[in-house]
Amino acid sequence: xxxxxxxxxxACFFLAILFSNCNKMDLQPVGEYTDDNYWLSAGNSDxxxxxxxxxxxxxxxxxxxxxxxxxxxxxxxxxxQRIIRNGNADPSLGLFHDEWKQGYEALKTCHIYLANVDRxxxxxxxxKQQRIAEIRFIRAYVYxxxxxxFGAVPFSTSDINLAESRIxxxxxxxQILSFIHQxxxxxxxxxxxxxxxxxxxxxxxNKAAACALQARAYLYESNWQKVATYTDSLINNPDxxxxxxxxxxxxxxxxxANEYNSEVIFDYGYLIDKKTWSKYYxxxxxxxxxxxxxxxxxxxxVDSYVMLNxxxxxxxxxxxxxxxxxxxxxxxxxxxxxxxxTIQKLDGSATTIRTRPGTNTPDSYVNAASNSTSTGYxxxxxxxxxxxxxxxxGLNIIMLRYADVLLMNAEAKxxxxxxxxxxxDRTIKAIRTRAGFTQASALDYPGSLSTAQMRNTLRNERxxxxxxxxxxxxxxxRWKAGTQYLNGVAHGAKFANNSTAFIVLDTRKFDEGRDYxxxxxxxxxxxxxxxxxxxxxxxx
Numbered sequence: 001x002x003x004x005x006x007x008x009x010x011a012c013f014f015l016a017i018l019f020s021n022c023n024k025m026d027l028q029p030v031g032e033y034t035d036d037n038y039w040l041s042a043g044n045s046d047x048x049x050x051x052x053x054x055x056x057x058x059x060x061x062x063x064x065x066x067x068x069x070x071x072x073x074x075x076x077x078x079x080x081q082r083i084i085r086n087g088n089a090d091p092s093l094g095l096f097h098d099e100w101k102q103g104y105e106a107l108k109t110c111h112i113y114l115a116n117v118d119r120x121x122x123x124x125x126x127x128k129q130q131r132i133a134e135i136r137f138i139r140a141y142v143y144x145x146x147x148x149x150f151g152a153v154p155f156s157t158s159d160i161n162l163a164e165s166r167i168x169x170x171x172x173x174x175q176i177l178s179f180i181h182q183x184x185x186x187x188x189x190x191x192x193x194x195x196x197x198x199x200x201x202x203x204x205x206n207k208a209a210a211c212a213l214q215a216r217a218y219l220y221e222s223n224w225q226k227v228a229t230y231t232d233s234l235i236n237n238p239d240x241x242x243x244x245x246x247x248x249x250x251x252x253x254x255x256x257a258n259e260y261n262s263e264v265i266f267d268y269g270y271l272i273d274k275k276t277w278s279k280y281y282x283x284x285x286x287x288x289x290x291x292x293x294x295x296x297x298x299x300x301x302v303d304s305y306v307m308l309n310x311x312x313x314x315x316x317x318x319x320x321x322x323x324x325x326x327x328x329x330x331x332x333x334x335x336x337x338x339x340x341x342t343i344q345k346l347d348g349s350a351t352t353i354r355t356r357p358g359t360n361t362p363d364s365y366v367n368a369a370s371n372s373t374s375t376g377y378x379x380x381x382x383x384x385x386x387x388x389x390x391x392x393x394g395l396n397i398i399m400l401r402y403a404d405v406l407l408m409n410a411e412a413k414x415x416x417x418x419x420x421x422x423x424x425d426r427t428i429k430a431i432r433t434r435a436g437f438t439q440a441s442a443l444d445y446p447g448s449l450s451t452a453q454m455r456n457t458l459r460n461e462r463x464x465x466x467x468x469x470x471x472x473x474x475x476x477x478r479w480k481a482g483t484q485y486l487n488g489v490a491h492g493a494k495f496a497n498n499s500t501a502f503i504v505l506d507t508r509k510f511d512e513g514r515d516y517x518x519x520x521x522x523x524x525x526x527x528x529x530x531x532x533x534x535x536x537x538x539x540x
């Protein structure tokens with residue numbers, strides 16, 4: 001959130017709260033505040049709300065989620081995401097522990113706020129009601145993230161003490177999802193419309209954010225009727241939710257200049273002089289000043305982008321492997337840096353990136369372990385031309401946007417047997433038109449497609465539109481398509497063997513009986529045996 005910068009004394013106080021795990025708030029005073037006097041200030045209470053926003057998500061989470069998918073390869077080290085994708089994860093994996101810990105730290109912040117906000121004197125009733133609704137929205141989001149990784153998890157609607165944390169069992173995922181749905185329905189009626197928010201308050205949760213998250217939650221359950229209901233409601237009720245539309249420039253969506261545009265429903269905020277993210281320092285082309293390349297797009301992602309006529313590269317006879325980037329979906333060039341891409345440097349000048357071996361530039365592919373690209377590609381989406389020389393960026397990360405609502409609506413209507421030209425034109429045609437497609441074969445409703453072909457078209461459209469935004473892994477999981485997308489060799493560009501073969505990277509392994517859920521962290525099991533039995537395939 002782009003809100004208030006913590007004073008050191010306040011930050012210390014909150015850190016003490018967070019890292020006390022499940023202890024009650026009987027801490028010794030830190031800095032100038034105590035538990036008794038902190039809640040005497042409405043401003044102080046709002047800092048707790050800001051902390052909850054900070055804890056719910058981050059740029060690092062988005063990029064790390066993307067590395068779990070078939071869109072990205074991490075070549076510089078054996079990261080936790082790479083260990084998972086290669087089938088070597090066990091309950092001691094650090095990522096399992098970190099995701100669990102961070103989720104429950106965020107929940108603790110929410111519960112502490114809800115338990116204490118009534119102690120704040122003279123807080124206007126409407127203001128209090130809105131902030132409570134924001135906290136409940138954040139709590140619902142955090143629980144949603146936890147259950148999608150771990151399934152059944154410990155569940156509580158209030159803060160618990162240390163003794164309780166050592167015995168609390170896991171609650172079924174379905175029960176927690178029921179709570180999430182109820183919370184989102186309730187806060188949807190309380191949160192303000194986008195049209196009533198101004199300035200940095202545009203980054204706060206609003207009615208449309210609750211509605212879009214509700215649709216996503218039902219999407220992950222394959223509850224198509226509910227997805228259709230909530231997406232239709234958001235699309236057709238601008239007076240209630242605010243007016244949303246596709247931003248005209250796809251690439252421009254992900255720039256500082258166009259933050260809070262007509263498509264953004266909810267994002268995670270940064271400010272260059274207060275709070276930044278720097279993941280791009282290890283993703284950009286080296287000639288732009290990057291440190292090295294730690295993660296890069298895979299050939300599988302590049303190949304998923306269709307031709308300008310709407311046909312896939314396997315269907316189109318004019319596709320040329322030796323000149324593969326022409327006549328392609330314009331979103332490819334907005335998302336991926338490939339050999340011959342033009343990009344703006346941080347000083348404002350333009351440059352052409354050469355990744356093909358033998359071009360003698362810092363960006364050229366050498367091998368999968370070199371400092372330059374491991375795949376022959378670099379990431380372009382979220383490249384911030386306003387970042388500093390070490391790529392510290394103040395660019396917001398979009399968590400919910402209108403194009404996703406349209407894609408969810410199209411998928412739901414298809415699965416309900418309600419896909420027709422009207423639905424197609426409102427959703428897929430609109431998205432492709434904005435992307436830059438002009439040919440009728442790409443834009444007109446393909447009514448002759450079989451059920452399987454239409455499903456594949458809609459899923460691929462989702463991949464192309466939302467690539468590198470942290471959603472691909474969760475789509476694969478909800479489709480139960482792990483073997484299809486996350487099993488087998490991951491490839492880079494056709495740069496191997498003197499450019500006669502595709503680069504061969506990791507051989508990924510997906511276990512259908514295990515890998516749709518993560519293990520309960522070993523460190524948590526050691527503290528609380530009531531978390532057993534563990535998820536299938538991870539032992540106890």
